[in-house]
Amino acid sequence: MAGRAIAGLFALALAATLPGTAIAQKYPQAEEQALDLLKRGIAFRTVSGPGNQTPQYANYLRDQLIAGGFPAEDVTVTVLGDTAYLVARYRGTGKGNLKPIYVSGHMDVVEAKPAEWERDPFTPVIEKGYIWGRGASDMKYDLSTMVATLIQLRREGFKPRRDIFLLLSGDEETFMKTTAALAEHYHDAELLLNVDGGGGAMSEEGKPIGFGVDGAEKTYADFELSFTDPGGHSSAPHKGNPIYALSHALDRIGAYKFPAQINEITRQSLAAAAEGEEPHVADALRRFVKDPTDAGAIDFLRGVPGYVGQIGTTCVATMVTAGHAPNALPQTAKANINCRIFPGTPVAEVQKTLTEVVGDPAMKIREVESGSLASPASPLRPDLMKLVADAIHARFPGIPIVPTMASGASDSMHFRARGVPSYGISPLFMKSSDAFAHGLNERTPLSEIAPSIVYYRTVLMALAK
Numbered sequence: 125m126a127g128r129a130i131a132g133l134f135a136l137a138l139a140a141t142l143p144g145t146a147i148a149q150k151y152p153q154a155e156e157q158a159l160d161l162l163k164r165g166i167a168f169r170t171v172s173g174p175g176n177q178t179p180q181y182a183n184y185l186r187d188q189l190i191a192g193g194f195p196a197e198d199v200t201v202t203v204l205g206d207t208a209y210l211v212a213r214y215r216g217t218g219k220g221n222l223k224p225i226y227v228s229g230h231m232d233v234v235e236a237k238p239a240e241w242e243r244d245p246f247t248p249v250i251e252k253g254y255i256w257g258r259g260a261s262d263m264k265y266d267l268s269t270m271v272a273t274l275i276q277l278r279r280e281g282f283k284p285r286r287d288i289f290l291l292l293s294g295d296e297e298t299f300m301k302t303t304a305a306l307a308e309h310y311h312d313a314e315l316l317l318n319v320d321g322g323g324g325a326m327s328e329e330g331k332p333i334g335f336g337v338d339g340a341e342k343t344y345a346d347f348e349l350s351f352t353d354p355g356g357h358s359s360a361p362h363k364g365n366p367i368y369a370l371s372h373a374l375d376r377i378g379a380y381k382f383p384a385q386i387n388e389i390t391r392q393s394l395a396a397a398a399e400g401e402e403p404h405v406a407d408a409l410r411r412f413v414k415d416p417t418d419a420g421a422i423d424f425l426r427g428v429p430g431y432v433g434q435i436g437t438t439c440v441a442t443m444v445t446a447g448h449a450p451n452a453l454p455q456t457a458k459a460n461i462n463c464r465i466f467p468g469t470p471v472a473e474v475q476k477t478l479t480e481v482v483g484d485p486a487m488k489i490r491e492v493e494s495g496s497l498a499s500p501a502s503p504l505r506p507d508l509m510k511l512v513a514d515a516i517h518a519r520f521p522g523i524p525i526v527p528t529m530a531s532g533a534s535d536s537m538h539f540r541a542r543g544v545p546s547y548g549i550s551p552l553f554m555k556s557s558d559a560f561a562h563g564l565n566e567r568t569p570l571s572e573i574a575p576s577i578v579y580y581r582t583v584l585m586a587l588a589k
Contacts (some may be wrong), residue, residue: 150574150578151276151574151577151578151581153276153279154272154273154275154276154279154577155272155573155574155577157188157272157275158268158269158271158272158273158573158576158577159255159268159570159573161185161188161267161268161271161272162248162255162260162264162265162268162269162573163248163250163255164184164248165181165184165185165259165264165267165268166246166247166248166255166257166258166259166260166264167246167247167248167257168180168181168184168246169246170231170232170233170259170294171232171233171234171235171236172206172207172232172235172295172297172298173206173235174206176206176207176232178206178207178208178231178232178294178295179201179203179206179207179208179294181231182201182208182209182210182231182292182294183201185210185231185267185271185292186199186200186201186210186212188271188275189212189271189274189275189290192274192275192278192279193275193278193279194212194213194214194278198212198213198214198215199211199212199213200212202305204294204301204302204305205301207232207294207295207301207302208231208294208302209291209292209293209294209302209303209305209306210231210290210291210292210294211289211290211291211292211306211310212274212289212290213287213288213289213290214274214277214278214284214287214288214289214290214588215287216283216284216285216286216287216288216588217283217284217285218285219285220285222285222286222314223286223312223313223314224286224287224288224289224312224313224314225286225287225288225289225313225314225315225316225317225584225587225588226288226289226291226310226313226315226316226317226539226544227270227288227289227290227291227316227317227318227319227584228291228292228293228306228316228317228318228319228320228535228536228539228546229263229266229267229270229290229291229292229293229318229319229320229535230263230267230292230293230294230295230296230297230303230320230535231264231267231292231293231294232293232294232295232296232297232298233258233259233262233264233297234258234262234297234562236258236564236566240564241564241565242564242565243256243257243565245257245258245566246258248260250570253569253570253571254558254567254568254569254570255567255568255570256565256566256567257566257567258566259566260566260567260568261552261554261559261561261566261567261568262320262561262562262566263319263320265552265568265572266319266320266550266552266576267292267319269573269576269577269580270290270319270580271290272577273576273577273580273581273584274288274290274584276577276581277581277584277585282585284584284585284588284589285588285589286314286587286588288584288588289310289313291306291310291316291535293306293535295495296320296534296535298495299493299494299495300495300496300535300538301495303495303535303538304495304538306535306538307538307539307541307542307544308542310539311539311542311543311544312544313544314587315502315505315508315544315545315546315547315587316536316539316544316545316546316547317546317547317549317583317587318338318534318535318536318546318547318548318549318550319548319549319550319580320534320535320548320550321338321341321530321534321536321547321548321549321550322335322336322337322338322528322547322548322549322550323335323336323548323550323551323552323553323554324336324516324520324523324551324552324553324554325553325554325556326553326554326555327555328555328556328557330555332520332523332553333400333523334396334400334523334524334525334526335512335516335520335523335524335525335526335553336393336526336527336528336548337508337509337512337525337526337527337528337547337548337549338527338528338529338530338534338536338547338548338549339389339501339502339503339504339527339528339529339547339548340387340389340390340467340500340501340502340529340530341467341499341529341530341531341532341533341534341536341537342433342437342464342465342466342467342529342530342531342532342533343463343464343465343467343469343471343496343497343498343499343533343537344462344463344464344465344494344496344532344533345462345463345465345471345474345475345491345494345496346460346461346462346463346491346492346494347439347460347461347463347474347475347478347489347490347491347492348458348459348460348461348489348490348492349370349373349374349458349459349460349461349478349482349487349488349489350366350370350456350457350458350459350487350488350489351366351369351370351373351456351457351458351484351486351487351488352366352455352456352488353365353366353453353454353455353456354455355448355452355453355454355455356452356453357451357452357453358450358451358452358453360453361453362453364486365453365454366446366454366455366456366457367446367447367454367457369457369484369486369487370444370446370457370458370459372484373459373482373484373487374441374444374459376481376482376483377439377441377461377478377481377482378440378441380439380477380481381426381436382436382437382438382439382466382474382477383436384412384416384417384422384435384436385416385435385436385437385466385469386412386413386416386435387466387467387468387501387529388501388504388527389501389504389527389528389529390434390435390529391413392504392526392527393434393526393527393528393529394409394412394413394431394434394435395409395410395413396524396526397409397431397526398410398413399524404424405424405428405431408420408421408424408425408428409421409425409431412425412435416435422435433464433531434529434531436466437463437464437465437466437469437474438463438464439461439462439463439464439474439478440461440462440463441459441460441461441462442460442461442462443459443460444457444458444459444460445457445458445459446458460492461478464531464532465498467498467499467500467501467529468498468500468501469498470498471491471496471497471498475489475491494533496533496537497537497538497541498537498541499536499537499538499540499541500540500541501529501540502536502540502545502546502547503545504527505545505547508547508587509525509527511582511583511586511587512525512549512583513525514582515551515578515579515582515583516551516579518578518582519575519578519579520553528548530548534548536548549583551572551575551576551579551580552568552572552576553572554568554569
């Protein structure tokens with residue numbers, strides 16, 4: 125839903141501007157395959173609804189994995205409604221009776237209307253060092269480089285001690301039913317690596333700024349508020365107009381601020397962010413990290429777009445519908461309230477708070493199905509952070525590696541909710557001006573393919589050995 129869109133901006137604007145180093149090791153066969161997988165993947169219109177080609181895309185990936193050396197019985201595609209999910213098992217030796225490693229990602233993309241794009245969104249175009257198309261970054265890029273890396277490892281004859289399970293969902297951008305199904309069957313692992321999260325930030329001058337490892341994410345929730353009335357002729361207005369009632373409710377919600385919150389992951393990420401911020405922003409960050417009840421720091425940070433979502437739950441009105449005719453009193457007025465809920469806070473608690481804030485018994489409120497659910501932050505693992513840091517520093521020595529909390533939702537939530545520690549570790553470095561996931565003219569620099577394969581290969585071999 126938002127893994128790449130949110131994690132890609134790495135809103136913690138760290139100030140490091142260290143030059144990168146060239147990747148010494150390259151895997152040309154895997155690089156060529158990753159690009160081919162990406163081009164072919166973009167051409168599949170894996171959008172929810174009529175004509176959804178996610179099952180066909182899953183079958184294509186299954187065939188590529190089997191051709192790359194995976195036994196046919198170890199790669200399965202399961203159709204669920206108009207979509208599908210894929211499971212591929214890279215068998216380990218079993219020595220040591222170690223728990224497996226999960227690798228997750230999603231095959232679906234958000235809708236894209238060709239008339240609004242400069243290029244057809246489902247026709248991959250390579251131009252000016254970029255590949256363009258829906259899913260070029262979110263998330264067929266990381267999916268393609270990961271699949272190419274797994275095939276490369278089989279090509280090399282790598283035999284891990286642990287099993288590695290590739291778990292690809294088919295509706296992460298909508299209801300996550302396939303993710304829920306995957307988590308129901310696969311929830312006993314050492315950890316899960318989500319390639320649809322985390323990532324690096326690049327300055328507009330092309331210098332690496334920092335790298336984030338997503339260890340937590342906010343819960344996504346939509347609530348529908350509604351008021352009703354019998355209505356009548358507009359020439360005879362009376363009390364109980366739903367539009368006025370809804371307006372008052374939205375005013376109260378707009379004025380309400382949820383309590384500020386902090387956890388170990390945001391504490392570290394905000395402290396690191398302070399090192400590269402303007403003095404007044406850095407001061408507020410340091411004050412909040414030291415004392416999360418500092419009212420002045422909280423008030424200031426709520427006015428900074430990059431940090432308001434990092435210091436607690438947020439709820440905002442995003443859609444309003446009301447009335448049925450210009451010359452009739454409205455019978456119904458509805459609004460959608462979109463909430464991004466801090467880890468550890470139950471969705472029901474937020475709904476209760478909204479009800480109390482409005483304080484009008486005439487209001488009806490219901491949670492709109494989204495596929496999201498509350499999940500705790502994953503524990504920080506020094507071994508994983510060091511491994512990721514070593515792999516990133518092989519490319520960009522010395523840049524900050526920081527645990528982060530995603531403001532959006534990803535497949536990780538379903539696994540975290542079932543007790544599987546989950547971490548977003550995508551190696552993709554992007555400039556903010558190139559971050560068009562979910563937007564028009566989505567693109568990704570081709571220069572990221574080679575270092576991504578080196579990175580994924582390093583991480584998988586170290587964790588599964």
